[in-house]
Amino acid sequence: MSSSPSAPHTIGVFDSGFGGLTVLRALMARLPRARFAFLGDTARLPYGSKSRRTIARYAAESARFLVREQGAEFLVIACNTASALALDAIQDAVPVPVLGVIEPGAAAARAASKTGDVLVIATDATVRSHAYVAACQALGLRAIEKACPLLVPLVEEGWTDHPVTAQVIDIYLNELRAEAAARGFNPDALVLGCTHYPLLRTLFEQAVRPGAMVIDSAESAAQAAVQLFNGGATALAAGPAAETEVRCFATDSVDKFERLGSTFLGRPVGDVELVDLGG
Numbered sequence: 204m205s206s207s208p209s210a211p212h213t214i215g216v217f218d219s220g221f222g223g224l225t226v227l228r229a230l231m232a233r234l235p236r237a238r239f240a241f242l243g244d245t246a247r248l249p250y251g252s253k254s255r256r257t258i259a260r261y262a263a264e265s266a267r268f269l270v271r272e273q274g275a276e277f278l279v280i281a282c283n284t285a286s287a288l289a290l291d292a293i294q295d296a297v298p299v300p301v302l303g304v305i306e307p308g309a310a311a312a313r314a315a316s317k318t319g320d321v322l323v324i325a326t327d328a329t330v331r332s333h334a335y336v337a338a339c340q341a342l343g344l345r346a347i348e349k350a351c352p353l354l355v356p357l358v359e360e361g362w363t364d365h366p367v368t369a370q371v372i373d374i375y376l377n378e379l380r381a382e383a384a385a386r387g388f389n390p391d392a393l394v395l396g397c398t399h400y401p402l403l404r405t406l407f408e409q410a411v412r413p414g415a416m417v418i419d420s421a422e423s424a425a426q427a428a429v430q431l432f433n434g435g436a437t438a439l440a441a442g443p444a445a446e447t448e449v450r451c452f453a454t455d456s457v458d459k460f461e462r463l464g465s466t467f468l469g470r471p472v473g474d475v476e477l478v479d480l481g482g
Contacts, residue, residue, distance in 0.1 A: 211448070213238045214428070215275030217265045219250040221453075221460050222355070222398035223281025224467035226304065229425030230279065231447045234432070238448045240273035244480065246455035250284040251328025258285060259292035264480045270297045273450070279428055280304065283325055283396055283420070287334035300431060304398070307427035308420035309338035312392045315416040316344060320388040322379050323348040325396030326355065335396055347383055347390070351375045351397075358399040359463060368403065372410050380412075394418040402467065451475045 214237050216227045221243045231239065244250075244265050250258050262285040269275040278301045280286045280293060286303030294301045312321045323335040327350040339346035354375075357368045376393075383390050393411055395401060401421045408417050449472075453460045457475045464472035 211236055211238045212276050213240060213274045215239075215266070215269030215273060215278045216241045216281050217244070217262070217269060217278065217285070218242075218280075218282040218398065219244050219248040219261075219284065220282075221245070221464050221467055222358075224464055224472070225398050225401040225421040226279060226281035226424050227449070228467065228469050229419075229421050230428060231449070233425050233429050235447050240269055240275055240450050240452070242269055242452045242478070243454070243460060245453045245460060246480075249328075250282065250288075251326055255288045259289040261480075262289040263292050263296035266293045266297045266301070268452075268478065268480060270299055273452075275299060277428070277432070278302070279424060281398055281421070281424065283329040283334075283398065284332075287329050287332035302424065302428055302431060304420045304424040305334050305338050305396070307423040308394050308396060308418055309335060309342055309344070310427070311418045311420075311423040312339060312346075312394050313342040313344055315418060316390075316392040318389045318391045319343060320345045320347075320383070320390040321392040321394060321418075322346070322376075322383065322390045323394040323396050324351045324354075324375060324379070324400070326350060327352055329396055335394065345388060346394075347379060347386070347388060348396075349375060349379050349382075354403065355397065355399045358402050361466070363402045363466075364405070369406050369410070372403065372406050376410050390415070392416045392418055395420055399467075449473070452478045454478055454480055 227241050280303045286305045290303045330348045330350040336346045353371050362368045401419050451472050453475050457477050460475045
């Protein structure tokens with residue numbers, strides 16, 4: 204992609220909700236000269252309770268909106284469930300490069316792990332897909348996954364530095380470590396396989412064993428996007444820039460998106476625009 208100061212490249216970012224704003228935040232830090240369009244399909248979440256076919260349809264509709272209506276030249280699927288179950292459908296639906304969050308997270312774990320054994324925590328739908336296990340195995344890693352359903356509501360409640368949240372994390376990790384020991388694993392990396400979890404990174408870093416690395420899949424996906432851009436990313440990232448242009452869209456719950464979104468994005472999300480993608 205070539206640079207053009209008068210016409211910055213547009214990157215579309217998609218999630219079933221607003222947790223993917225952590226991915227957008229990481230992208231903005233690396234590509235400040237880009238224009239971003241973020242869509243949260245809040246009317247149809249949670250994706251995890253839907254069939255693979257329905258998730259693929261929803262995700263493809265969202266991808267087409269970002270490409271056709273917002274002119275996105277590149278898509279980042281900031282949703283672990285959609286990345287796990289619908290990446291192929293999204294790639295078939297739009298004529299632009301598409302990047303999910305799972306393969307970058309696995310690649311970061313491969314780079315960080317010395318033992319070749321890693322732990323993955325995610326939502327139930329992502330764990331049931333076994334997408335992280337497959338991505339890790341493709342890179343020569345052994346992985347154990349665990350669903351951690353209490354963490355998303357704790358994040359959305361704002362309890363990102365709360366003793367109760369720290370206790371819940373300890374319980375989940377102790378269960379994972381017990382399973383790892385029973386299976387003869389020696390894990391030295393923990394992959395945060397949900398875009399809500401970066402807001403709990405400090406608690407996770409306090410909870411893991413000494414020397415273990417915490418892999419933030421939002422950061423990993425953003426770095427992979429930079430590498431995929433190649434020369435274009437250099438131009439988009441180079442030099443000082445005015446405040447990055449961001450437009451946020453939601454299919455429902457605009458007020459909640461505006462209220463909670465700034466916590467995930469690290470800055471006000473501004474006026475969120477309501478869009479209708481159908482049933």
